[in-house]
Amino acid sequence: MNQKVRNFSRNWHRDIAYVFVGLIISFSISGIALNHRPTFNSRQYTYQTDPLQLNLTQNQDEITEDYVKSLIPEIGVANEFRTFRIQNGKLRIFLEDALAEVDLKTGEGETQFFGRRLGLAEMADLHQTTNPYWVWYSDIFGIAMIFIALSGMFISGGKTSFKRRGWYLALAGIAFPLVFLFLLA
Incomplete structure (x- = not known):
């Protein structure tokens, strides 16, 4: 991958992550809480x-x-x-x-x-709301997460590039949820 593509990926990866950092943290925290809803009420x-x-x-x-x-x-x-x-x-x-x-x-x-639960209840509400404006924002967020994941593959060059090392880590990252999806669900 040439330096121009790496710089483009790095810059957009960073800037989009900055824009969505609040939502990334909010969805992560409320997602963890929702995973444990049988034993813990996040709201x-x-x-x-x-x-x-x-x-x-x-x-x-x-x-x-x-x-x-x-x-x-x-x-x-x-x-x-x-x-x-x-x-x-x-x-x-x-x-x-x-x-x-x-x-x-x-x-x-x-x-x-x-x-x-102040803060956590509101995050869980955001995670599950069906407000049409929020749904659009969440869809844009989902697309941005896909871009962040894909652009992250092209940031590094040399020994740590996607072609040399990243592909098998990405493969493991894809295989892990598939194991849960097909074998344990």
Whole structure:
């Protein structure tokens, strides 16, 4: 590769990386957090847990949305009702920034109150938003990442060039996700 192509690649690689450095860091952090969502909620954390005792009907067919809404004053919260679910013998009442979970047989349970993880919650929201303007920006970012990856192959010359050393490292970098995609998924 001649020096002119290397200089072009280096300059554009550097400048595009500067433009997208904030998004690269944001997507990296929120991506790590989203990878661990079964054990870690990147958007919220529990800041208070209160015990709860409710007098529930023993007939599960009577547990409707209206019935669950009638329980909210008994729970003692002013949070807005979102939805409910019966799962594994428990009634889960989802409220704005709170969750009440009650054993259907005993009526015992707890209410958990949540707060947002500042910064991390917003990064996760960006990672998953469907706003059309953001989608366009993210698409441009994706194209820029492809350019950064490809232009990085032509920055070095000599012993560390793509032709001499880089191709097998790139091949390993391509093979690793393919192994996960086809063998472990």
